Amino acid sequence: MSNPKRVVLAYSGGLDTSVCIGWIKEQTGADIIAVAIDVGQGGEDLDVIRQRAFDCGAVESIVVDAKAEFAADYCIPALKANALYMDRYPLVSALSRPVINKHVVAAARQFGADALAHGSTGKGNDQVRFEVGLGALAPDLPVLAPVRDSGMSREKAIEFAAEKGLPVDVNKKSPYSIDANIWGRAIETGFLEDPWNAPIEDIYAYTSDPTVAQPADEVVITFVDGAPTAIDGKTLSPLDIITLLNVRAGAHGVGRLDMIEDRLVGIKSREVYECPAALALITAHQELENMTVERDVARFKKQVDQRWTELVYDGLWFSPLRNALDAFIASTSEHVSGDIRLSLEGGRAVVTGRRSETSLYSYDLATYDEGDTFDQSLSKGFVQLWGLPTKVWAAREQRLGGK
Numbered sequence: 001m002s003n004p005k006r007v008v009l010a011y012s013g014g015l016d017t018s019v020c021i022g023w024i025k026e027q028t029g030a031d032i033i034a035v036a037i038d039v040g041q042g043g044e045d046l047d048v049i050r051q052r053a054f055d056c057g058a059v060e061s062i063v064v065d066a067k068a069e070f071a072a073d074y075c076i077p078a079l080k081a082n083a084l085y086m087d088r089y090p091l092v093s094a095l096s097r098p099v100i101n102k103h104v105v106a107a108a109r110q111f112g113a114d115a116l117a118h119g120s121t122g123k124g125n126d127q128v129r130f131e132v133g134l135g136a137l138a139p140d141l142p143v144l145a146p147v148r149d150s151g152m153s154r155e156k157a158i159e160f161a162a163e164k165g166l167p168v169d170v171n172k173k174s175p176y177s178i179d180a181n182i183w184g185r186a187i188e189t190g191f192l193e194d195p196w197n198a199p200i201e202d203i204y205a206y207t208s209d210p211t212v213a214q215p216a217d218e219v220v221i222t223f224v225d226g227a228p229t230a231i232d233g234k235t236l237s238p239l240d241i242i243t244l245l246n247v248r249a250g251a252h253g254v255g256r257l258d259m260i261e262d263r264l265v266g267i268k269s270r271e272v273y274e275c276p277a278a279l280a281l282i283t284a285h286q287e288l289e290n291m292t293v294e295r296d297v298a299r300f301k302k303q304v305d306q307r308w309t310e311l312v313y314d315g316l317w318f319s320p321l322r323n324a325l326d327a328f329i330a331s332t333s334e335h336v337s338g339d340i341r342l343s344l345e346g347g348r349a350v351v352t353g354r355r356s357e358t359s360l361y362s363y364d365l366a367t368y369d370e371g372d373t374f375d376q377s378l379s380k381g382f383v384q385l386w387g388l389p390t391k392v393w394a395a396r397e398q399r400l401g402g403k
């Protein structure tokens with residue numbers, strides 16, 4: 001590959017991607033265009049981040065507010081898939097990479113770039129998500145990964161920054177590796193690398209201590225065709241719903257996770273997360289599905305949900321299989337409409353009520369009181385036929401002496 005002339009870099013404002021600007025420029029002589037995507041990570045002001053890229057030598061630096069798009073087109077599909085990797089992790093970082101990739105490629109087209117770059121290391125999932133995703137959106141553009149491929153250790157990065165006078169404050173860097181967006185916050189490394197060490201209160205930013213008792217908060221979430229549309233009767237956008245639930249569920253410590261996770265690259269890692277809105281919404285959505293989705297569809301959808309989740313975790317958001325699974329999920333989400341009441345208390349979101357115009361729950365069939373329309377005499381024959389294969393098998397076992 002000959003040296004690129006113009007490189008678009010997925011820029012976070014942190015040490016690694018800041019050093020990448022100077023590093024790629026020095027190694028290739030290319031002009032660098034830094035693109036920072038706002039997915040609700042909070043923290044530093046994005047204007048400060050934008051200016052830092054210029055100060056590190058970028059010829060252009062842009063910030064894209066992708067929060068509403070991320071909420072509607074990435075978080076809501078994940079909710080419809082009840083996406084919980086290893087039954088727990090709602091894909092926080094995995095979900096944000098595709099929207100970042102989309103805007104990085106859009107910038108590359110706008111500025112006529114001939115290469116792309118990311119700042120991930122060689123040990124995590126994100127290198128896969130960036131490179132596979134960027135490759136799907138721009139198969140014609142090579143992707144540089146200087147942190148992984150140029151032996152840029154943390155020490156070297158700090159040295160390089162000092163040598164070139166790059167404006168990065170290494171002392172401000174926290175001992176943790178944190179990735180955050182509206183769907184949650186991931187905290188790793190530091191003392192958490194010993195899986196026996198309990199998390200300390202300091203590491204959390206979205207959630208309050210769930211053991212500090214306070215009165216429960218009751219919230220009603222309205223869904224239409226699998227997507228949330230209102231909170232407590234007030235119609236809101238997906239972004240506003242997620243933002244509001246992060247505050248309300250976060251205040252009760254909902255959504256804290258501490259787990260050992262299987263990365264795609266084969267490493268087991270210790271991960272701590274806090275995802276108040278994501279967990280509250282998935283809890284409510286699952287319960288509404290229980291009420292509105294036919295039994296066999298519901299059983300099969302569990303497998304689809306899991307496959308969807310693993311695909312997205314593994315960096316295959318842009319893939320024909322996800323498109324096909326999304327078509328299934330769109331079909332099954334029809335009629336997943338109604339209200340779920342949650343009680344937010346002591347670190348948990350507990351369903352306390354559900355109602356739906358499209359419910360498959362029938363009071364007349366379920367009741368043990370007057371008004372029961374279920375014909376119990378039909379059950380007698382059903383049970384006998386259902387148990388027939390077992391009975392025939394058991395009789396043979398008995399005949400052969402119970403072997």
Ligand code: ARG
Nearest residue numbers: 093094125177178179186188
């Ligand atoms: N393990 C999670 C994932 O792969 C979170 C990664 C977060 N990244 C970070 N730099 N802390 O999705």
